[in-house]
Amino acid sequence: MTTLKRILGLAALACAAALAGMYWLGTREDAVAPAVQDADAGTLLERGRYLARLGNCAACHTTAGGQPYAGGTPVPTPFGTFYGPNITPDPETGIGGWSADDFWRALHDGKAPGGRLLYPAFPYTEYTRVSREDADALFAYLRSVPAVRQPSRPHELDFPYDRRPLLAFWRALYFRAGDEAADPGRPPQWLRGRYLVQGLGHCAACHAPRNAMGATRDAGQLPGGMIAGLDWYAPPLNGDPVAGLGRWSEQDVADLLRTGLSAHSTASGPMAEVVLGSSQYLTGDDALAMASYLKSLPATPSPPPASAPSAALMEQGRKLYGQQCAQCHQEDGRGSAPAWPALAGNPTVTAPSAANLVRVVLDGGYAPATAANPRPHGMPPFGVALSDNDIAAVATYVRNAWGNRGGAVRSLEVKRLRDAAR
Amino acid sequence: MPVPNFSRCKPRLPRPALLGAALALACAAAAAPAQTTLQPGTMQARVAACTACHGDQGRAGQDGYYPRLAGKPRDYLYHQLLNFRDGLRQYRPMNHLLQGLPDDYLREIAGYFADQHVPYPPPAAAGAPATLLEHGRRLATVGDAARGLPACAACHGDAFGGLAPAIPGLLGLPRDYIGAQIGGWKNGLRRAAAPDCMADVADKLQAEDIAALSAWLAAQPVAEPYVPQPTGTLRLPAECGSQAQR
Numbered sequence: 001m002t003t004l005k006r007i008l009g010l011a012a013l014a015c016a017a018a019l020a021g022m023y024w025l026g027t028r029e030d031a032v033a034p035a036v037q038d039a040d041a042g043t044l045l046e047r048g049r050y051l052a053r054l055g056n057c058a059a060c061h062t063t064a065g066g067q068p069y070a071g072g073t074p075v076p077t078p079f080g081t082f083y084g085p086n087i088t089p090d091p092e093t094g095i096g097g098w099s100a101d102d103f104w105r106a107l108h109d110g111k112a113p114g115g116r117l118l119y120p121a122f123p124y125t126e127y128t129r130v131s132r133e134d135a136d137a138l139f140a141y142l143r144s145v146p147a148v149r150q151p152s153r154p155h156e157l158d159f160p161y162d163r164r165p166l167l168a169f170w171r172a173l174y175f176r177a178g179d180e181a182a183d184p185g186r187p188p189q190w191l192r193g194r195y196l197v198q199g200l201g202h203c204a205a206c207h208a209p210r211n212a213m214g215a216t217r218d219a220g221q222l223p224g225g226m227i228a229g230l231d232w233y234a235p236p237l238n239g240d241p242v243a244g245l246g247r248w249s250e251q252d253v254a255d256l257l258r259t260g261l262s263a264h265s266t267a268s269g270p271m272a273e274v275v276l277g278s279s280q281y282l283t284g285d286d287a288l289a290m291a292s293y294l295k296s297l298p299a300t301p302s303p304p305p306a307s308a309p310s311a312a313l314m315e316q317g318r319k320l321y322g323q324q325c326a327q328c329h330q331e332d333g334r335g336s337a338p339a340w341p342a343l344a345g346n347p348t349v350t351a352p353s354a355a356n357l358v359r360v361v362l363d364g365g366y367a368p369a370t371a372a373n374p375r376p377h378g379m380p381p382f383g384v385a386l387s388d389n390d391i392a393a394v395a396t397y398v399r400n401a402w403g404n405r406g407g408a409v410r411s412l413e414v415k416r417l418r419d420a421a422r
Numbered sequence: 423m424p425v426p427n428f429s430r431c432k433p434r435l436p437r438p439a440l441l442g443a444a445l446a447l448a449c450a451a452a453a454a455p456a457q458t459t460l461q462p463g464t465m466q467a468r469v470a471a472c473t474a475c476h477g478d479q480g481r482a483g484q485d486g487y488y489p490r491l492a493g494k495p496r497d498y499l500y501h502q503l504l505n506f507r508d509g510l511r512q513y514r515p516m517n518h519l520l521q522g523l524p525d526d527y528l529r530e531i532a533g534y535f536a537d538q539h540v541p542y543p544p545p546a547a548a549g550a551p552a553t554l555l556e557h558g559r560r561l562a563t564v565g566d567a568a569r570g571l572p573a574c575a576a577c578h579g580d581a582f583g584g585l586a587p588a589i590p591g592l593l594g595l596p597r598d599y600i601g602a603q604i605g606g607w608k609n610g611l612r613r614a615a616a617p618d619c620m621a622d623v624a625d626k627l628q629a630e631d632i633a634a635l636s637a638w639l640a641a642q643p644v645a646e647p648y649v650p651q652p653t654g655t656l657r658l659p660a661e662c663g664s665q666a667q668r
Contacts, residue, residue, distance in 0.1 A: 065508025276522040339462035364471050369524050380474030381515045
């Protein structure tokens, strides 16, 4: 009996020690990099404005029609809904009381002043790679936007995710503050690309799968997957020859980022929002740098090609396509670029998940308005006119016509996406 | 532009019945929205996402809800596009469709539809009791001074054709659509630039008023030319922010 008690006691002690160790690991302070002052205020501000766009801060911190950076945008996740906080210089409801060191710590170490742990819905898991110099420029820019007195809306999270101190354990498991390893064999353009893709660009936030605890897996390989909470599919950004960038040139990648259009597909859904608010403002050099890095990523294993759909479903889809789609996308699926993208060989159409195709058919949408395409063409929302069965049929047709091999789409999937979008 | 050309369909001389039937068929085909080939880069192609629901040239959808856009005041249309884009007017497909479109482009789209002039179809049969229609007529043409309600005509024009640049006409709209919009104003789902005169009016309207107004307005035939009155031809009973908003 005493032996059992002793063993139990020792086990409890070991558990407590492990938890304490994890807590320490998850909350310890990373060294604060010293501020670098090498630019005049105006240059710093302009650079900060550019970086704020590159990081797409407004996506979460500015609502549609709202005051810039005053917060309030809902970010749905499997753990509940986060609301981007007010990051204007208002001292009480924004970050007016923060120092440049505080801001650096938030980006680099995921902590607010006082050591409060930040939820990784704020992608400090990627922003930790942002240089101190760039963090200071961003901070200088955010200090310059109009202060808005607007209390940040509290997150609405399920238990136990609403217990913030538990983040210490998440951090111990999934977060290490710090920069990318140096890679002296790589040219500066590639290094710049990696810095942007894996840092402020936080591409992995959508283009890498997440585990049950919401941590990204294989972020360095950008293998793509369904975006948790959004029901959109993020394609692989590596050399995958069908769904990924295997057949894209570096210029194609840069074109999509800066114009929303490319020889292969047009940005839609969350990527259209990224182009709209962020990547269209990239300099040509930075866009090509990102492309150069992405094009160096090897393909990850992709799912086997889907089996062919039934002839009856294809025939139903073909008829609908002729009535509803062919006027713009042409009978042969070759479209009329740049207004109407080709559907033959379009990776959005043939992706392993039909979610993006079905959502584009259901909800329609305009290509993102960019400097290169300020008056985009748009797709009508066919969800108001076509049944789930019809949309499944026409989606099946375009996924399997003209040499495409995407497999069948079931009407149940259409119904699920229709409901999810409401 | 694919305006159906009715004049070509008039038989000039009496002919045998067979030919008459053939002509009637040809007229019916011409009166249906023309199947046109869209040319990429034209405005018609750029607004294909709109006309799928709102009808060719924005002549209104066929199912009694999607309202006509053709010929409405330019600024009225522009403000609605801005409001949908920025979430001040709620309808998910519109909010989604306009996401991120720049002001200049929305102004151009508004201008395109403001410039479309297509004939109005005859109104649907009223299908409402005469007392309700009479109540609607009085509210629309006279108002109710005791309740502080101006006539619709006081702002929307004597012929309900609207007032340039931003007050819309009220005829040629589906009954359900009119009812839903006044309801939207009343419960704050639909708003305009302050001072929001329409919200003040809607606030005073009761359910029966709304039913009466939508029934009567939807039953009125549209007399051509149906265009907004020129700016400044009406002295508005209240200040309306939308008339000044650019």
